[in-house]
Amino acid sequence: MQKWIMSGLFFFACAFAVILMFTLPGKAEVAEQNNPTMPEVQLDTASAEATVKASCITCHGDQLQGNIGPSLQKEGAQHNAEEIYNIVTKGRGQMPSFKDKLAPEEIAHVALWLAEKK
Numbered sequence: 001m002q003k004w005i006m007s008g009l010f011f012f013a014c015a016f017a018v019i020l021m022f023t024l025p026g027k028a029e030v031a032e033q034n035n036p037t038m039p040e041v042q043l044d045t046a047s048a049e050a051t052v053k054a055s056c057i058t059c060h061g062d063q064l065q066g067n068i069g070p071s072l073q074k075e076g077a078q079h080n081a082e083e084i085y086n087i088v089t090k091g092r093g094q095m096p097s098f099k100d101k102l103a104p105e106e107i108a109h110v111a112l113w114l115a116e117k118k
């Protein structure tokens with residue numbers, strides 16, 4: 001009888017630990033993925049232009065006039081920097097995610113730079 005109670009308690013403790021392991025950090029991660037926070041940087045135009053040249057013009061055109069992706073020439077009129085940071089970090093539709101390809105700071109420079117194009 002006592003053995004039964006002990007193994008019951010043990011099982012309960014394990015189950016609780018497993019639930020904690022999967023739910024707590026999981027929720028935080030999902031929140032971070034759905035709403036990545038843009039790091040605070042001072043706009044560095046040279047860095048932004050270099051990143052865009054290397055990663056974006058194949059789809060958005062060398063003058064940002066649009067190609068596979070839409071024109072970004074007036075992107076600031078569509079989205080603010082936070083929103084652009086979000087789109088570039090997570091990707092959207094045919095637009096790939098740059099979360100693993102660019103540093104958050106690099107994406108932030110690009111977002112601030114594009115947000116000024118109105």
Ligand code: HEC
Pocket residue numbers: 051052055056057058059060068069070072075078079084087088092093094095096098110114
């Ligand atoms: C593989 C092609 C591709 C690459 C590379 C790419 N994009 Fe895109 N991008 C797209 C497509 C396609 C869309 C339209 C997504 C949709 O359907 O919502 C888009 C949409 C966007 C939008 C939203 C435009 C709007 O007003 O709705 C922004 C901002 C953007 N891209 C920025 C960038 C930046 C910055 C880079 C480089 C770091 C980049 N993209 C690289 C294909 C690409």
